[in-house]
Amino acid sequence: MVFAKTDIGKVREQNQDYYYISEETSEPKIYILADGMGGYKGGEIASKLATESVKNYIESNFCNITKEKEEILKLIASAVEYANMVVYEKSKENAELEGMGTTLEVCLIYNNKAYIGHIGDSRIYRIRKDVIRKLTKDHSYVQQLVEDKRITREEAKTHPKKNMLTKALGCTPYVEPDLRARNFEKGDIFIMCSDGLTNMVEEKQIYELIKQDINKATDNLINAANDAGGYDNITVIIIV
Numbered sequence: 001m002v003f004a005k006t007d008i009g010k011v012r013e014q015n016q017d018y019y020y021i022s023e024e025t026s027e028p029k030i031y032i033l034a035d036g037m038g039g040y041k042g043g044e045i046a047s048k049l050a051t052e053s054v055k056n057y058i059e060s061n062f063c064n065i066t067k068e069k070e071e072i073l074k075l076i077a078s079a080v081e082y083a084n085m086v087v088y089e090k091s092k093e094n095a096e097l098e099g100m101g102t103t104l105e106v107c108l109i110y111n112n113k114a115y116i117g118h119i120g121d122s123r124i125y126r127i128r129k130d131v132i133r134k135l136t137k138d139h140s141y142v143q144q145l146v147e148d149k150r151i152t153r154e155e156a157k158t159h160p161k162k163n164m165l166t167k168a169l170g171c172t173p174y175v176e177p178d179l180r181a182r183n184f185e186k187g188d189i190f191i192m193c194s195d196g197l198t199n200m201v202e203e204k205q206i207y208e209l210i211k212q213d214i215n216k217a218t219d220n221l222i223n224a225a226n227d228a229g230g231y232d233n234i235t236v237i238i239i240v
Contacts, residue, residue: 002031004237005218009196010230016043017194017235018051028110030058031237035122035194037168038091038100046087046102046170053083054106054117067110073179076106076117080169080177087170101168104177105136105192107239109184118178119169123198125206126182127189132207135182139167162199189214190239193221196232200225214240 002024008015016036022029032051036043057079065071083104091097103120116124121138137143141164145151156162169175184190189210197206201224209224210217218236225234 001240003218006235007222009233010226012233015233016047017233018047019235020051020055028108031107033105033122033192033235033237034102036102042097042100046100049087050083050102050104050169053086054079057082069181072115076115080117084169084175088173101171104169112184114182114184116180119167120165122194125191140165192237194235196234197225200228
């Protein structure tokens with residue numbers, strides 16, 4: 001079962017987030033979320049191009065690989081590298097698209113395992129046995145400051161450069177995603193979301209709103225982000 005929703009928020013003029021969820025009966029199940037950036041329509045184009053490129057690459061090549069963990073992760077890496085090339089080349093075609101890019105979250109579910117590819121500061125969480133845990137690490141300047149112990153996690157929340165990425169898709173000729181595989185156990189809930197949610201809503205509240213009513217959780221999370229200011233586009237995918 002999956003719930004998904006995207007919202008423009010209260011400030012932005014266009015929604016540069018984009019997502020894809022595969023059919024309930026498809027094998028493997030593929031979930032993709034991208035948060036685009038770039039002037040004019042750059043971000044909107046980058047997020048859609050990246051999402052569709054990854055989807056098409058995985059669907060075209062999944063049947064040709066052994067279904068071992070390393071092979072599936074390698075397929076996701078190749079799909080992301082292909083999407084990066086597509087977006088990067090597109091950005092060179094038009095001066096108005098120069099510098100466009102996108103975050104990217106890929107979650108492929110097969111045989112009770114979730115295979116994850118990650119670039120940027122969108123996030124994937126997992127709720128298991130009443131504990132929420134972040135499965136991705138933000139590729140951001142502020143995250144680097146936290147890791148270097150130059151600022152605290154609390155200070156990071158309001159840092160003026162918290163939206164500055166250290167890695168994004170489509171901005172350079174080559175990009176390397178973070179890859180990981182996690183078990184998908186009975187009762188697990190996976191959450192994919194753009195920073196339009198996580199910059200506005202605390203992790204604890206995300207957990208509470210999902211546990212409160214899973215059927216209304218996407219609406220409730222987006223409402224909470226908008227109530228807090230809605231400064232960015234907001235996208236949430238909840239996989240049960």
